[in-house]
Amino acid sequence: MPMKQFKIVIEKHSDGYVAYPIGVVGAIVGQGDTYEEALSDVKSAIACYVEVFGKEMLEDTPCVEVFIAEAVIAV
Known part of the structure; x- marks a missing residue:
């Protein structure tokens, strides 16, 4: 099975x-x-x-990097 x-x-x-994810x-x-x-x-x-929608739905997941930022917002 492909991973x-x-x-x-x-x-x-x-x-x-x-x-x-x-x-x-x-x-x-x-x-x-x-x-x-x-995680499990x-x-x-x-x-x-994948079972419900098909593995094709995962083909456009180009995310290579993830950044976390903090922002101060007036509320």
């Missing part, structure tokens, strides 16, 4: 972890009580996404 590498963002929140069109999110659980869940979500 594809994804960049995954994993955020730590007060109530657990949230993970999502960078550069994939559509809502794919994983969550868990630990980093490992969130998002990998499962990506596999399900």
Whole structure:
């Protein structure tokens, strides 16, 4: 089976972890009580996404670099 590498963002929140792939069109999110659980869940979500929508949906994921920035906004 062909493999594809994804960049995954994993955020730590007060109530657990949230993970999502960078550069994939559509809502794919994983969550868990630990980093490992969130990563496993998002990998499962990506596999399900491919099963439902087809691997063609992943062909346009050109994201090579990811940057994190902070911004101050008046609210």
